[in-house]
Amino acid sequence: MRAGRRAAILLAAASVLALGGGGVTAQALTPKVVQVKDDLFTPVNVGVVKTGSVKWKWVNTIHTHNVRLTTAPAGVVKSNFWSQNSSSPTYTFTRKFTKLGKYHFICSIHPTKMQMNVTVHN
Numbered sequence: 843m844r845a846g847r848r849a850a851i852l853l854a855a856a857s858v859l860a861l862g863g864g865g866v867t868a869q870a871l872t873p874k875v876v877q878v879k880d881d882l883f884t885p886v887n888v889g890v891v892k893t894g895s896v897k898w899k900w901v902n903t904i905h906t907h908n909v910r911l912t913t914a915p916a917g918v919v920k921s922n923f924w925s926q927n928s929s930s931p932t933y934t935f936t937r938k939f940t941k942l943g944k945y946h947f948i949c950s951i952h953p954t955k956m957q958m959n960v961t962v963h964n
């Protein structure tokens with residue numbers, strides 16, 4: 843067997859193992875998108891699989907907003923989930939979640955109007 847063909851077969855076998863092992867799933871690779879608007883988050887409740895990501899995407903914003911993690915499972919460093927203040931309509935902020943549990947976020951500039959939750963599950 844030619845070396846090139848052998849390598850291709852090994853590579854294919856490795857990808858089947860990677861997918862079958864449950865370590866890498868499409869759910870974990872595609873971030874859940876939360877829109878940041880004037881002045882709301884949508885959707886307000888998001889579920890992600892452990893190791894999944896959430897991408898906050900500013901959409902048509904004129905006002906300045908931010909993302910601030912205020913409640914999180916034990917051991918999570920909240921300030922790692924704090925975005926910049928931005929009014930840029932193209933700003934995005936993406937974070938990966940590696941601990942199971944419930945996370946509460948606000949925009950600290952509009953703390954009563956802009957609140958949302960992320961639930962991380964298996």
Ligand SMILES: [Cu+2]
Nearest residue numbers: 907949951952
């Ligand atoms: Cu805001």
